[in-house]
Amino acid sequence: MSLSDADKCEKGVQTMTRTEQFSILFHEQEDCREVEQMQKIEEMNGLIDEMNEIEFKSIFTKELFDKIYRMIEKKILSLESAILLLKHVGYFRELKTIYLESIDYSLLSERMKEMMIDENEKKKERNEKILTDICECYALLIEVSIPKKLLSIVVPCLLKVALKKDETDEAQKEVEMSLPALGNIGFWEIEQKLYLNEIKEIIEYHQEHQNLTRLAYQSAWQFLMNRFYNDRTLEEVITNELHFSKEAKELKDLSKYVDWKRKEERKGEREAKEVLAIWRWFFVIDNYFCFCKLWNEELVGLINSFAQMLRASRDNYPDISHQCLYSLRSAAEKRNVEIDNFLKSGTIDAVLEEIQQPTINDDIMWNGLLFFLIISERLKEEDEESEVKRNATKMKIFEKMEEEGYEDFIESFREMFDFLNRYSVNQLSIIISDYFLNA
Incomplete structure (x- = not known):
């Protein structure tokens, strides 16, 4: 080939889209030996890293996963090559929080289930690496809940890898792959003996040595919080051993790297990563707010982080x-958070500011009004022994509402009765001050 021909060829490759380049490399797998397959898959993985969500979903369809299954079965594609690709696809999906259900009902998904069971039953002849690789691929890619019969295979297998403390790059890469796979396991009830000591050790070791990436650490918490859904013990x-509220203070640190005044579509690559990390913490924290009833002083700091972020994110x-307002509403429902803490943390201020905005959508107004409805109902329910404290808190809230334009605030409640009735909420007194002064 002449130099000019080579230049033209290079230019042609550059003008192809990432999805086109990926498709070409994928179809070339059928005519390659395993070493060449691995090389091409590394190129494919590089293309995946540059894809946006639309490109990614357009490539990884049920049809493609069925094709991968057939290629493995016909020995056109080696299992090792397929695992190299599938692990990367799953990790990328978790890193970018992309919802991808195309594999769930594919032939490949069914085959992976069979392979895990078959390999696990071999006992002495079992290939631990193959079993681990398949468990990781499956858990990283699946969107529907993992079948319960597979949990006793998948969970111990992934935890064993996640517990590795070997500081080599290869070992650390395995750890970083296994934890997002665990975090993607749904809300199935799992016996504590299968996971609790191990996941505690992983979290505590990171708290001391900071050995995990943010995604891996968040995934460890996500796995534990998913268990909380069925196990209040x-x-x-x-709360008190692993100090979750203290750890989730990272929300405050993350928010420092986001330019809240810049429109979301104009944010840079690093900023986009920080925003994704914030969303992952939201998923974990919501479980905590929903299910935890124990009080811990560290919770005030966590609530304060939400209040600050509510203010910062309002415009863009x-x-x-x-989401911040929804989470604060959930926190208000928890009796383990004293109402006075919402004053100390600045939450009352932040929610007042939010629902007095000149333009506001129904969801924001709904959650803001419910926040105050919950607070007011709780102020009426306190026992007699706390009457002095209750009245003092009501007076503080009243004063705060006066400072922020009390009359306008009361009027905004009156104007929202049609809205409340649409949602079948009619318990709110038209004299709002009754809740905070005379309840």
């Missing part, structure tokens, strides 16, 4: 603002 471990990140 984990409250003490999560409406989804984050809405």
